[in-house]
């Protein structure tokens with residue numbers, strides 16, 4: 001029996017979709033905090049276990065009869081490490097045979113404006129290793145699916161206006177990340193390994209603009225403004241300070257090369273080459 005946390009989120013759904021192509025729904029349990037969001041999983045015959053990362057008792061109850069756990073990192077940035085520790089403790093108590101964790105593929109956490117969040121991922125990895133549970137760590141690069149959030153609604157009319165400079169990112173499709181995680185859960189030779197999951201191409205935003213131009217038949221340009229001017233623009237548009245500093249943190253990490261990593265681990269776990277960024281964008285924008 002496999003328990004997937006974050007099962008009502010994007011990555012969790014992608015993992016479960018792939019698991020369902022290989023195993024009966026009765027072998028899958030979904031940890032969710034919102035019953036109504038988990039209704040479609042229940043309809044598929046998946047055992048929905050309601051709880052919260054902050055609620056230790058709910059985690060311990062959810063781990064009953066579970067052999068493998070996929071801990072999809074929480075999106076609650078301030079509480080990340082404590083919440084992850086709660087899951088790890090519960091998994092240890094239940095003596096699960098494997099704990100798989102999806103973290104992040106970023107280098108130089110120390111220099112990042114998002115240092116606190118990135119270090120919480122690093123400390124989670126350390127904590128998992130210290131737990132002596134058999135583990136697999138998946139360091140996921142930035143999802144290609146997040147590109148529309150950075151590029152905005154009018155990218156095909158106004159072009160890309162983002163202070164990433166010449167920063168390169170090996171974007172990967174979240175659907176394929178989910179498939180890779182499902183494969184790790186279903187296969188038996190990934191214990192005590194750490195994999196870095198990156199797309200096969202390192203792209204600048206100038207190259208992304210070129211790809212979007214080719215796909216749409218429109219001219220999509222790329223302007224990389226000053227970061228402070230960009231933040232002022234977000235402020236003037238009424239965005240909250242926390243949102244501005246978070247998005248500016250991701251942009252700085254991309255610009256300063258913290259995502260500039262390459263590995264063939266993703267291809268190995270998929271058993272084929274990951275989708276090109278061009279085809280990923282075609283799928284994301286339905287063009």
Ligand SMILES: NC(=O)c1ccc[n+]([C@@H]2O[C@H](COP(=O)([O-])OP(=O)(O)OC[C@H]3O[C@@H](n4cnc5c(N)ncnc54)[C@H](OP(=O)(O)O)[C@@H]3O)[C@@H](O)[C@H]2O)c1
Pocket residue numbers: 005006007008009010011012032033034037051052053054072073074075076083140141142143146
């Ligand atoms: N690599 C990247 O580009 C990238 C981008 C975004 C996020 N991430 C990280 O990757 C993770 C998965 O990505 P995603 O796109 O699937 O994110 P997502 O759609 O926001 O899913 C996060 C999941 O975590 C659940 N969750 C949050 N707090 C919880 C709590 N206290 N107790 C129980 N469940 C809780 C959410 O439940 P609800 O459905 O009830 O909200 C949701 O199911 C994120 O959480 C984040 O850490 C990575």
